Amino acid sequence: xxxxTLITGASAGLGAEFARQCAARGETLALLARRRDRMEALKAxxxxxxxxxxxxxxxxxxxxxxxxxxxxxxxxxxTLINNAGFGLGGDVQDAxxxxxxxxxxxxxxxxxxxxxxxxxxxxxxxxxxxxxxxSTAAFQPGPHMAVYYATKAYVLSFTEALHQEMKxxxxxxxxxCPGPTQSEFFDVAEVTGMLPxxxxxxxGVVTAxxxxxxxxxxxxxxxxxxxxxxxxxxxxxxxxxxxxxxRIKTS
Ligand SMILES: NC(=O)c1ccc[n+]([C@@H]2O[C@H](COP(=O)([O-])OP(=O)(O)OC[C@H]3O[C@@H](n4cnc5c(N)ncnc54)[C@H](OP(=O)(O)O)[C@@H]3O)[C@@H](O)[C@H]2O)c1
Numbered sequence: 247x248x249x250x251t252l253i254t255g256a257s258a259g260l261g262a263e264f265a266r267q268c269a270a271r272g273e274t275l276a277l278l279a280r281r282r283d284r285m286e287a288l289k290a291x292x293x294x295x296x297x298x299x300x301x302x303x304x305x306x307x308x309x310x311x312x313x314x315x316x317x318x319x320x321x322x323x324x325t326l327i328n329n330a331g332f333g334l335g336g337d338v339q340d341a342x343x344x345x346x347x348x349x350x351x352x353x354x355x356x357x358x359x360x361x362x363x364x365x366x367x368x369x370x371x372x373x374x375x376x377x378x379x380x381s382t383a384a385f386q387p388g389p390h391m392a393v394y395y396a397t398k399a400y401v402l403s404f405t406e407a408l409h410q411e412m413k414x415x416x417x418x419x420x421x422x423c424p425g426p427t428q429s430e431f432f433d434v435a436e437v438t439g440m441l442p443x444x445x446x447x448x449x450g451v452v453t454a455x456x457x458x459x460x461x462x463x464x465x466x467x468x469x470x471x472x473x474x475x476x477x478x479x480x481x482x483x484x485x486x487x488x489x490x491x492x493r494i495k496t497s
Contacts, residue, residue: 247322249373252276252312254303254360255330257284259429260379263448264327267456269294276316276323278303279330297321303330304351309359322371323364325459328357328401329379333394333435335495346393353397358404365417374417377459378405382425382472386479389492391437398423402465409464418462422455425472440497 251268255261257279265275269292277285282300289296299315301308316323331353334345361376368374381395384402388395405421412419425444426432432442451468458466467473479487 247317247320248274249324250274250276250297250316250321251325251327252278252316252323252360252364253327253329254278254356255379256288257281259431260424260427260448260452261327261329262288263452264329264456265292265296267452268325268327269296273325274321276321278312303356304348306351309356309363313360313363322367324368324371324373325375325377326360326364327377327379328360329377330356331379331397333383333391333431333437335391335435335437337390338392341393349393349397353394354400357401361404361408361419368417369415372416375459376405376408376417376419377455378419378421379455380405380421380423382423382467382476384421384423385476386484386487386491388495389488390495391435394435395491406464418459420455420459420463421465422451422458423465423467423472423476424451424455425467425469425475427451437495440494 251273253261253264256265256277265277265288269275272294274295276297276299278299279285280300280302282298285298289298297319299312301312332349334341334349357378378401380401381398383395384398402421405419408419426441428445428447454466454468467476
């Protein structure tokens with residue numbers, strides 16, 4: 247079995263940049279997303295060995311199927327980057343219920359299933375790393391994008407707890423909490439206004455995430471403004487944070 251870095255959501259945005267930076271470090275890659283053509287184009291520009299898996303990770307059984315396909319190619323996941331995810335702007339009563347459920351299936355269930363499935367092998371081999379992409383949205387409730395914020399609060403809580411469980415064990419696990427970042431995210435989420443205007447390029451976000459994972463950090467929040475915003479949500483009353491987030495969403 248040869249070690250591989252599995253990157254979910256690798257056809258765009260942060261995932262494609264994770265692929266670029268991990269390939270530049272000489273890692274063998276397994277890329278997962280629904281759009282195969284995008285990943286084939288990315289593969290053509292990357293050095294080294296790249297395996298492509300096209301699937302909808304939100305479907306029941308998809309995480310297990312993916313890992314079985316990886317194993318069938320004599321590969322074993324040494325680094326897992328749980329990056330696939332999407333958001334949806336608007337109020338809960340107006341949202342397509344299937345998209346809300348699909349968001350929970352992808353952002354929460356698939357991430358949890360993949361993490362649970364790779365951990366025993368990593369512990370048995372005495373080597374492994376997991377980077378779960380949360381968000382600064384994880385630190386406070388998100389009026390007008392409620393389900394997305396709640397999924398990211400789950401990712402942060404789950405990852406921090408696992409980080410503690412892995413103390414003294416040979417597996418590193420880190421939550422990456424980006425602020426607004428330039429990608430297809432806001433188009434998919436149908437969010438306009440202040441947040442997409444604040445978005446920063448993917449490169450620095452990905453570099454910070456990989457560096458934090460290598461150093462065994464529990465949480466990485468790239469960028470000073472994002473750190474202040476995340477810490478601010480601990481200091482301010484929750485009612486004030488709810489109002490601030492609602493105001494940002496509608497401006
Ligand atoms: N951009 C931001 O401002 C921001 C801020 C904080 C956190 N994040 C988080 O960063 C992560 C990456 O997002 P991004 O900004 O890079 O957005 P993006 O450009 O929209 O990329 C999302 C990726 O997820 C994949 N994906 C979506 N649904 C999928 C499904 N059902 N099955 C498999 N793959 C699926 C997409 O590929 P296909 O469409 O080809 O399947 C794409 O590769 C997400 O978890 C997001 O919540 C983003």
